[in-house]
Amino acid sequence: MIVVVMGVTGCGKSTVGAALAERLGWRFLDADDFHPPANVAKMAAGTPLADEDRWPWLDRLASELRTVERAGGNAVLACSALKEAYRTRLGTAGDVRFVHLAGDQATIASRLADRKHRYMPASLLASQFAALERPANAVEVDVRLPVVRQVDEICTALAVTHQS
Template identity: 60%
Template sequence: MTIAAIVVMGVSGCGKSTLGAILAERLGWPFEDGDGFHSPANVAKMAAGTPLTDDDRWPWLDAIAARIAAARIAGTGVVIACSALKRAYRDRLRAGHADIRFLHLTGDPALIMARQAARSGHYMPASLIASQFATLEPPDTEADVIDLDVDPEPPVIVQKAIAALRRRGDLV
């Protein structure tokens, strides 16, 4: 099967953008950071330390789903960094299509919180990480999800992701 999109998912600070950009470069696909699809109101809300609600997230997820649909139509593939914390969010991105794979970045919450706290210039404060972990619905039973530990260096994680996608027949 040809896949239209790889969504690199997980809580803020787990490395979605870093790994997504490296993966996209290795595959020769475009990379999109899901943060760029947020409305100014969502960004302001998060910057103020207020977690987003589902109602805040639906238009954001629909915009990302539209980008995936564009890649599907163009036949180009796309790698997108998107938290996709709940099953309903992942289902919204799938929109009934089986040509999306999710790379779920997992790791020790203390490590991820430390990485988020060390970031500069990002609107998501480290204080919201706990709410992200509370919101996360682990995709343990979802066949189109590959779990990846964030402890190794990013190039190693990307190698593991590509190997897993190849084993599944998603990449040649």
């Protein structure tokens, strides 16, 4: 199984995803680590990515997830996956489940004010909310919950344990 922890910048994808992977004993992948240098430069300059920037990146992620699935492994991927088309692309990797870390823009903005991302400026938050297509078939978790509670809710909703 692949669990994609998704949402806008600053919602806690990497933190919750890493905690979930640790709880389950699964591999953790952060989609930010797979961006090509051109995408990183664009975002660092405060320019939102366009679909044409994202497709090769999503294909690379899906390929990595297929490799995990073929090896009989499980993984947690932290990835924005803002649009249904992006989630469909990632879903080609096999048994992929989505978890949406949901919060309102004011809550996320206050969290962003307290962090420094290596290339994703807080100024891109509005564009991420504008692009977000709320998933219909995802586990939705409130970002205001403590991380351990978010992980508990995800494990319960997906019926996964360390042995899964």
